[in-house]
Amino acid sequence: MNNLNVKKAFVFLILLIFTYVAIVFSLSNSMNDISSDLYMRRFWNAILTSYMIGSFLFLLTLVMYAESRNVPFAPTFGMLASGAVAALLMLWVLPNLDVELLEGNGTPMAQLLTNVLRFSSTLLAAIVSSIIVFGLFYSMMLPSKLEIQWKNLNEEE
């Protein structure tokens, strides 16, 4: 395995993911009747929610993991501020600027809670999907008993 192959694999992977998403999105989009406004609301909600949750998870990791360095204050505060910025944007700044982010919920807080649950559902599906795919892949990559016996036989000869 050399660096060129790794780079090639990475580029192929990125291309594959983009092509796949484009194909599925075109197919599903050709069959539906959703307004672009709803799309954009969901998209921005998703970005803000995952940014906020991601920041708080990194913060939690920092607090748990940085014990050996006596939990440095500056980065902990930095991540807390980073997550709080997203929360403030969702709950206060954007509603006050008349940017419409609500989807069937009456308040920004209710929307935020719905977003968190939607994020959790997506995360659960991603984890399950990864375990299934990686599990099957790993079981195929391991040499079977027959392969091991064949290899031992060849080595003896």
Add this chain to the structure above:
Amino acid sequence: MLTSRWTVALDLSRSFYHIEHLRRLTHRSLVFMRVDVHLASIRPEVICGNCNLHQHFGIIMATEAMAFFLFWLPGIVLVVGIISFLLKKELQQKKIGLATSMLCFLLLLASPWTLPDSDSSSFGHLLGSLIGPLVLTLTGVYNIIFSIQPGTTQYSKNDRIIGFILFIVGLSWLIAYHWIAYTPTYDNAVNQYWILFFSTLFLLSPVLFFSFGILVSILGHNRKHVVWTMLLFGFVAFQFLIGSMVLDGSSLTSVEFSNYLSITILEVSGYAIGLLLAASVFSAIITLYESRIPMMPQLDPPNAEELKYAREIIKLHLEGGGEDE
């Protein structure tokens, strides 16, 4: 001045309540909702007739607090418990993390009964619906992995067959939810979190199979059978996705599924962008912090005497039979 009954109702419900909850409140609350436009001008006793307005405030606030203590707090503790279980080094802390996580998970599972009026309980309902098929599927995958080399582990060849059966039954159960019957339905509608889960699962599985297949084809040696099998699995999973867009399910039409799938694609892309942004900010903050830490004092290179001492120690270790042994 509050202008609509929804505004008033939501203003009362504040944070731990979703708009749809209010449609499921008791008849007394509904009476209250119909008249709340006039809240500013009519006295509470007149509005509610024989029931007290303060009682309604009490009902909503109590449900709000219940939602916090029975759903959101366990949810937060669950995440902290899992992270604690994964990252803490001491066994005692790991055990505490695991125990609290399990307790909180049970509370989330019970939310359709403990919080029947809350929309959040739809997520608890989803967890309850998924627990059966996921336990079967994941146990199946576990058995398949660890029984690949019978004799080298405690698993036998039969365990592998059982693993395959469990995996297929679990996956069929999930697929049957969509196409055959028993689609997770909560409050007389298909659970929105189930639709999101299902569409994400069948959106991500094909691309993961294809990715692993391509990675092995570029980086692996003598693994053509793995490449072809992964591509085949990916193709089958992709067919399920296309099938859901073309054929009606037991509770969702193909058009409805396409709608949800388009939204799911945007949503997953949004999550990926948001998480990347959070990771970038995290790495920037850590880099900035580390760059400001004063450098450790530089030591002088070892002199001849120190090098000689080090040589002796290394020699002692390489030859064995030192004092320590």
